[in-house]
Amino acid sequence: MNKTRGQRIALNTIGVVVAVLFAFPTYWMITSAFKPSNALLSLDYDLVPLSVTLDNFVSALEQPGFTVHLTNSLIVTLGAVACSLVAGVLAAFPLARLRFRGRKGFLLLVLIAQMAPMEALFIPMFLLMQDAGLLNQLPSLLLVYFAITLPFTVWALRGFVQGIPYELEEAAMVDGCGRFGAFRKVVLPLLGPGLVATSVFAFITAWNEFLYALVFMRDSDKQTLPVWLSTFKTVFGTDWGGIMAASVLYALPALIFFLLVQRKLVSGATAGALKG
Structure with a gap:
């Protein structure tokens, strides 16, 4: 049974949302690794780091x-x-x-x-x-x-x-x-x-x-x-x-x-x- 275009779009949207939910913790871990200490302890949740440092890896x-x-x-x-x-x-x-x-x-x-x-x-x-x-x-x-x-x-x-x-x-x-x-x-x-x-x-x-x-x-x-x-x-x-x-x-x-x-x-x- 062929799915309609609307059904395919809905299924693809659900798939993307689920993928984002599962991938977000990994993304947050990676971005946090490059944030300076003051940005990590800040109450602002920056999805994209405003400043990048390698001090954490050191x-x-x-x-x-x-x-x-x-x-x-x-x-x-x-x-x-x-x-x-x-x-x-x-x-x-x-x-x-x-x-x-x-x-x-x-x-x-x-x-x-x-x-x-x-x-x-x-x-x-x-x-x-x-x-x-x-x-x-x-x-x-x-x-x-x-x-x-x-x-x-x-x-x-x-x-x-x-x-x-x-x-x-x-x-x-x-x-x-x-x-x-x-x-x-x-x-x-x-x-x-x-x-x-x-x-x-x-x-x-x-x-x-x-x-x-x-x-x-x-x-x-x-x-x-x-x-x-x-x-x-x-x-x-x-x-x-x-x-x-x-x-x-x-x-x-x-x-x-x-x-x-x-x-x-x-x-x-x-x-x-x-x-x-």
Whole structure:
């Protein structure tokens, strides 16, 4: 059923309004990062800064521990994403293609693990890492983030594998490929969009996590960027300009990661069909 011009205009207007509402906090954070201190504390809400300064970014970068915390965040986040993708692909393929006893029960457990809130797993995770002697060690955060992101990765990639026609694998095996060869040359390239979607979710989940990083890491030089952001609020007040600038710097790695992987959305959707 074709929509009238008035309906399209109304829907587009609603879409623009919703987009503006969601984008405004980010816009306010970015503009506030460039405002001088007196403008930040002013009662006038200037949507466009009347004066621009980089002092807030200088203050943020001079805050102790930025480089160390950034390195720690990159290590645990990228490590968790890589482990989650590898384990997720290896689990999703047999769950989508094979039929074995206990398969539905295992899928139910994966779904339950995905629905469980992170806070509910805090005490068991803490006791587990304490018994393993991994508290105050970066591998503990990597394992926690891996465990948190894996259920969603398995569940999502299973859906993507099911969306790939099995006839493509059969055709590859007829041409001489084994099952692993068909998986590598046909299924894996076609999983590009799924790998991108799940990797972005895993990256954002691990990158933004605060509670585990705060409690598990006792030494400040082993904590991550979300904990570093909390150092701008002290008993003497909050450095609003510094925390806004730090938030912009904090968001850049996630943006860069998305820009790097989003190219695979289109190329991954067509590459597998050209091989075999």
